[in-house]
Amino acid sequence: MPGGRLTHQERREIAEGLGDGLTFTEIAGRLDRPVSTVTREVARNGGAGAYRADAAQRSTAGRARRRKQAPGPADSAASADRAVGGAHGRDPEAVHELEEQFTALMVGTGLPRMTARVLTCLYVTDDGSLTATELAQRLKVSPASVSKAVGELEQQELIRREREPGRRRDRYVIDADAWFRGWMASARQNTVLADFARQSARTLGAATPAGTRMEDIGDFFEHVGQTMVRAAEEWRLARLR
Structure with missing residues (x-):
């Protein structure tokens, strides 16, 4: 199975x-690439509905150029500590790949790419x-891009x-209860959806096909919300024990 970065031709085939x-599995099979490679590539470049090979190639080339640019010596150490790469003996390339994968996963959950990048950061x-x-x-x-993302x-x-x-x-802070709060916010949204459907x-x-359908949706979201x-x-x- 080939390794290394995707070529422009492979992006066209995607x-x-x-x-x-x-x-994604069928595309990966055609390319003889891992499915995860194709999934990350598409997620980080707009998703299945907006993926464009030429734009993805330009974006990848731009990221590569930015990584090669050396920051000023006075800012380098502090930036590395804040940005994780290089701190605590970490491999900056491995950290960068982790960030790309984390971002792709968050995009897969429905977050806009910039919002996912801020969360990952x-x-x-x-x-x-x-x-x-x-x-x-x-x-x-x-x-402005950061402001919109943190607002979301x-x-x-x-x-x-x-x-x-x-x-x-x-x-802007991530703490131990961040996912708990986010999960509870989602549960509350399910309750709102249940009330609206009913x-x-x-x-x-209630006796019409459309009304029955909406009643079923309400039951579903109420059950999911309570379970969450x-x-x-x-x-x-x-966790508190």
Whole structure:
């Protein structure tokens, strides 16, 4: 099975396979590549519906150029500590690959790519917190892009904001309860969906096919929401013992 980075031709074959409606497994088989390679490639370049071979090739070349650019000597050590790569004897290339995989996984759950990149950045940073400026510098994006991403993450309760003591700037923080809060927020959303579906069933008429369908949706989301809450509370209790 070949290794190394995907070639431009392989990216064209991925795009053709997606256009033909092939699965990731079928495309990987054609390329003689691991399925995970194809999955990450598509996820980090817009997803199955937006993947374009030429754009993916340019994006990969751009990432490679940025990694080769050497930062100024005064900033290098501090940046490495904040950005994880190179700190504690870590292999920067391995850390970079981990970040790419983490981001691809988060994109697969439905997060926009920039939001997933910000979340990944916070998770792999030892302090678990960064300012908006540090995030923008680390990810080489505009402050506006960071602002939109952290807003989405705060809305989902996956991060929280802290004001730095004595300074007029915020830090965005990942803590031990981040996923618990995010999970509970999702459970609450399921409850909202359940209530809406049942109200819709009454509006449409409970005895009609459409009304019955909406009633079933309401039952489903109520069950899922309650199960999520119980599972999260059980986890928290077990963690506190």
